[in-house]
Amino acid sequence: MTGADFVLGVDSGGSGLRAVLGAPAGPLGTTPLRTTLALSTPVRSKEPVRTGPRGIDARHLSKQLTPMVGQLLDEAGGGRIVAVAVGAAGMATLGDELRAELPSALAESYGVRRVALAADAVTAYAGALGQRPGVVVAAGTGLIAMGTDLTAWRRVDGWGHLLGDCGSGAWIGRAGLEAAMRAFDGREGGSAALRARAQEMFGEPLSGLPVQLYPRPDRPAVLAAFAPEVGRCAADGDPVAVRVLREAAGHIADAAVAARPADGACEVALTGGLLKLGDVLLDPLEAQLTERLPHARRVPAAGDPLDGAVRIALDLAADTLKLPHDPHLLYVTG
């Protein structure tokens, strides 16, 4: 089995690992991203890569990746991997072991020398805007904005549910649950509608909510799971829910404004699960972005972080990678 040359894109996050093979279908950048890149069907492992004392566990990632790559190459009828890009949540702060060990592990397994290890916010950027200057806000359970003028990155927020992630799913859900508890207490700022939704989700009385939330390791996800309820209450006109989403829109715009390239025109894209909240969030957000980023063109995200990983790997293979290298955000070997 010899076959074609492929690149491998990998996305590692809280819900597991995804991997896909890519190969250029034509001259790079001439056709829309999704149709250019998606060669294989992605394969998944639902086990999130562990974090150990030295950060993201490189061996745990490699061990999960090996059978996934085997399956991808089998399905493609064999072939050779010429470049790999891995986007991982926590890469910026917890990527030391990955940067130290993963490139050599990939070289040993597949003979590949060109490897990019990227923060998931960078693969989100590449998936959304490719190699054009601009700002991408990735908003799901958490929230981070990445901007670049193709010289350097600007990383904004992404500090987690206690220090930031302002406007994220966890932020919106937390604010909604606080309003539910305020209604339960008869305090100012409460919402009977949000209280009713919280009771449906967590049971009555709501005084039982703390013991359901605090012992869990995935508290941000529990909070974010309530964000769609806030969206529904806002769509029904609940003023507290409407205010929460308006404030979230303001925070998301804060992040986009701080991450934008210093001068000139650029593009702004939003990506991530939070967009599913729909117009109740997007209408105030568009209004904020129009007002506060008048020189930025709003564009839809072309693809997701896995598309971005493939895109980076293809550019790496073709020696056309223009996104700025950075020891923590976009670490490149080979």
Place this chain on the structure above:
Amino acid sequence: MTGADFVLGVDSGGSGLRAVLGAPAGPLGTTPLRTTLALSTPVRSKEPVRTGPRGIDARHLSKQLTPMVGQLLDEAGGGRIVAVAVGAAGMATLGDELRAELPSALAESYGVRRVALAADAVTAYAGALGQRPGVVVAAGTGLIAMGTDLTAWRRVDGWGHLLGDCGSGAWIGRAGLEAAMRAFDGREGGSAALRARAQEMFGEPLSGLPVQLYPRPDRPAVLAAFAPEVGRCAADGDPVAVRVLREAAGHIADAAVAARPADGACEVALTGGLLKLGDVLLDPLEAQLTERLPHARRVPAAGDPLDGAVRIALDLAADTLKLPHDPHLLYVTG
């Protein structure tokens, strides 16, 4: 050794266990609380009582309490315990095992039948206002307000750092750290002063703060440890810190308003470590309380939760307990 009759007051919280003996020095309620109650010097165990699958671990509490009571009785020259009141953090939601097992354990150890098991917010109330109707806000790392008209309790907030505790030390510290991260990012709402304080406390660059905070089990305490810095920045005139404390004052007043007895005059007291922030918090808080609780008389707290436990035990011994019984907040046997 026969000696006198004593009551035992116990306070169980996040920083360990405290116990003290009390005995009336005169007719109850005729002299200031502290001089009436404090017979012995309190003894401490710095090991917080464990929480197991059935809630607060009754045996762990008993085991720690036994030598403490032995020491107290020795120092008092011997005597008999005629009533016990235990105030415990988490009693309302995690007190099932304590209520099921502690009264019989105390009966076995000391022959005592009169036992009160109280939420720490109830002992805070009794310590601050004794048996008079009113509202007590206990504000430290967390925040809870208890109010009573001596018929029933009104419990407000105390839902923890993700669902409430609005205006608490963790709330103020979290808001301050968010403002520090906003300054680090160049986002709206940032404070250079708070950023500088956070860098002093957690090191530079502040992008290292998340990995210092999130893995810790005592995240609320870490957040609350930053509240004094917010206080100092506010005292220096930092507008963001001033706004955080003004909002905190509003939230504390929200809790007091919701917990107040339904009708008539009453007293309002504040207790807990948050008061140490001083005028930067207390000035806006007094303004809010004056405006929003015009019929409530602001009084200083007479004592702390341990004083409150002794007070409840004395009233229990004398058959004069007027504070409302409640299966979760003030559970009484004998």
